[in-house]
Amino acid sequence: MLTRELMMGLFPKSSQFMNDYLPSLQHVAQQRQITTPRRIAAFLSQVGHECGGFTVLVENLNYSAGGLAATWGSRFAEKNAAGAYITVMEGGRSRRVPNSDAQKLHRQPEAIANRVYSNRLGNGDEASGDGWRYRGRGLIQMTGKSNYQQCSLGLFGDERLLTTPQLLEQWRWAVESAGWYWSTRNLNALADGDDFERVTRAINGGLNGHAQRVALYEQALNLMSQTSAG
Structure with a gap:
């Protein structure tokens, strides 16, 4: 069900990257049992919102x-x-x-990251540079030293993401990290239910962009339903 046609329907701007990410996405969906319409729609809507429709793999902190x-x-x-x-x-x-x-x-992204992410998520103080080093990366925008460490242990069995966090800017690991995050937080179970708001809170910590996530979710279900009916 996780096809090129579905991804083009949901995220047409990602067409230039599709050959890079789709094989990994299909593999991770099977590996993490993201295989029912509800689970696929929930996963794609959430990670799609986080990564700019499969076009952005590192957080933009260039705020005015x-x-x-x-x-x-x-x-x-x-x-x-x-x-x-x-x-x-x-x-x-x-x-x-x-x-x-x-x-x-x-307009100082590195200084902004070091300020807003200091002394939280396992990061050191502002001067440590951890905020910038472990800013959001991957499909799900993994953020913070502790999350990078846990993800690294989950994917590689070691802590290589602490020394090479840029790995999450590669499509394979961007996708794999999102699958890891989804699985370790048991989000398939939430996706199976009727409370999509809980899925958003589990991903975002709040409800930022919830309306857009809901719209993507419903669009994904609709597209899969049409394909199934055809």
Whole structure:
């Protein structure tokens, strides 16, 4: 069921990479028992959202000051005396006002990664460089030293991803790491149920982009249903 036609229907912009990723994707789907319509649709919608429709394998942290304020408001947006965000209207939309930290980090992706991912996910402090070293990679945007370590042990039986995290920017390992993550968190069981929101929370930690994930999920089910009926 995980065919070239299905991937083209869902992610047409990935056509230039399809020969690179599709064999690995088909292998991992079998290996991780992602073989029913619900499981396939859930997996593709989630990882497809995370990796820009099978086109992006490393996290883009080239945020503007305004982007930082919008994404990490608690760190990078101005607040008033009551603790509420200060906003301005731009282009008919309300936007948070960036603080001085956001201004300093404007369009500095490495510094941004080292700031926002420091002292969490197994990373060291800002000066360690772990935030940038272990930024999001692979189909599922694996992030943080501890996740890289666990994934490395799961895929290779050693810790090579700690010294060569760029392996997750190769299509094979980008796909394999997503399969590992999916399997170790028992997401097939969630996909078998009717609560797709729980799948999103398991992947994202919240509900960022949930509506887009749902749309992809429903599109995938529809495309597989049409193929089956044909």
